[in-house]
Amino acid sequence: MSKTPAYAAASAQSPLAPFSIERREPGAHEVLIDIRYCGVCHSDIHQVRDEWGGSVFPMVPGHEIVGVVSRVGSAISKWKIGDVVGVGCFVDSCRHCEACKEGEEQFCAQGMSATYNGYERKPDGSLDTMRPTYGGYSSRITVDENYVLRIPTGMPLDRAAPLLCAGITTYSPLRHFGVKAGDKIAVVGLGGLGHMAVKIAKAMGAHVTVLSHSAGKRDDALRLGADDFLVTHDADVFKQHAGRFDFILDTISAQHDYNAYLGLLRRDGTMVLVGVPDPAPVHAFSLIVGRKRLAGSLIGSIRETQEMLDFCAAHGVASDIELIPIEQINAAYARMLKGDVRYRFVIDIASLDKAAA
Ligand code: NAP
Numbered sequence: 252m253s254k255t256p257a258y259a260a261a262s263a264q265s266p267l268a269p270f271s272i273e274r275r276e277p278g279a280h281e282v283l284i285d286i287r288y289c290g291v292c293h294s295d296i297h298q299v300r301d302e303w304g305g306s307v308f309p310m311v312p313g314h315e316i317v318g319v320v321s322r323v324g325s326a327i328s329k330w331k332i333g334d335v336v337g338v339g340c341f342v343d344s345c346r347h348c349e350a351c352k353e354g355e356e357q358f359c360a361q362g363m364s365a366t367y368n369g370y371e372r373k374p375d376g377s378l379d380t381m382r383p384t385y386g387g388y389s390s391r392i393t394v395d396e397n398y399v400l401r402i403p404t405g406m407p408l409d410r411a412a413p414l415l416c417a418g419i420t421t422y423s424p425l426r427h428f429g430v431k432a433g434d435k436i437a438v439v440g441l442g443g444l445g446h447m448a449v450k451i452a453k454a455m456g457a458h459v460t461v462l463s464h465s466a467g468k469r470d471d472a473l474r475l476g477a478d479d480f481l482v483t484h485d486a487d488v489f490k491q492h493a494g495r496f497d498f499i500l501d502t503i504s505a506q507h508d509y510n511a512y513l514g515l516l517r518r519d520g521t522m523v524l525v526g527v528p529d530p531a532p533v534h535a536f537s538l539i540v541g542r543k544r545l546a547g548s549l550i551g552s553i554r555e556t557q558e559m560l561d562f563c564a565a566h567g568v569a570s571d572i573e574l575i576p577i578e579q580i581n582a583a584y585a586r587m588l589k590g591d592v593r594y595r596f597v598i599d600i601a602s603l604d605k606a607a608a
């Protein structure tokens with residue numbers, strides 16, 4: 252076991268504050284990773300504030316982790332000391348349910364071991380509720396070799412970190428629902444997920460429109476590669492652009508009217524929800540008229556996450572970030588809640604090591 256500096260929330264009402272956790276020595280099939288950077292996802296805020304229910308405290312958030320392998324277990328051949336690696340939203344799964352066998356571990360029937368606010372597993376694959384997981388707002392993490400991703404050579408490490416959640420969460424539905432060159436797609440909400448969706452969809456050749464409630468993001472949207480930008484507090488937008496899009500990816504973190512956005516789909520179009528706000532009603536007519544589809548998508552598998560990293564490397568795609576020291580994490584949360592992030596906060600974990608020294 253090694254004592255490891257971290258930042259944790261003690262309860263849903265507490266700010267994040269310095270904390271100490273134990274990381275285990277890597278087992279035969281595990282690696283120990285020295286964390287260099289960790290992205291700040293809106294899911295961190297939802298869970299720290301217990302907005303989805305069932306949060307486990309104290310909580311060390313962080314599931315956009317990039318670091319360097321510093322120790323390897325005795326049976327490891329896939330990784331060596333010095334490898335640059337990533338860890339995303341889960342660190343284990345049962346390995347024998349249908350989803351796990353099909354390489355869709357994020358849908359593990361027994362529940363994935365979320366990187367934080369989850370549980371480690373017992374040898375039989377079931378969740379061990381005595382052992383909570385702690386995420387990337389920490390200096391080190393011990394992870395099974397099969398749940399580690401390779402960061403492609405040449406990718407800037409800080410700008411790669413957000414790919415581990417924001418990247419895969421947007422890449423996966425674009426791929427799964429077959430978005431292709433020339434498709435007219437809309438990305439709703441230009442935050443951490445939204446800006447990655449714009450870049451990835453453009454790299455796939457789609458015609459991308461950003462729908463935002465922040466008029467001031469127009470120039471950024473176009474710079475990020477969007478072809479068009481619409482401000483949604485102008486109600487006329489929903490009339491003028493009715494039936495325009497083949498595919499809509501909804502990344503909004505706050506409650507909003509899904510029906511209004513469904514009206515923007517063409518006949519047989521698909522809208523995929525990835526944002527997880529408080530519930531809001533969907534009217535049957537919003538789907539019936541036009542035979543539209545409403546779907547959801549959860550991060551992506553290990554195989555697909557590696558595919559996404561390689562795709563991003565091949566297309567020169569990485570996140571636009573604001574690098575912060577760990578001491579600014581509470582201020583960063585407050586800014587994210589105001590939609591004020593360009594476009595992902597990433598924690599420089601060296602600041603945590605320094606503070607703990
Ligand atoms: P983020 O960086 O905070 O971005 C969210 C964006 O939503 C904001 O930038 C803003 O875009 C828009 N928005 C915020 N408040 C709004 C409001 N009141 N009305 C309309 N639009 C609003 O968050 P994120 O990290 O991208 O995460 C987005 C959501 O996805 C969160 O709910 C998160 O938990 C969820 N998520 C889901 C998965 C999954 O697997 N499904 C994975 C990761 C995250 P504009 O300023 O452009 O309007």
Ligand code: ZN
Pocket residue numbers: 292293294295314340416417
């Ligand atoms: Zn996330």
Ligand code: ZN
Pocket residue numbers: 344345346347348349350351352358359360361362
């Ligand atoms: Zn499983």
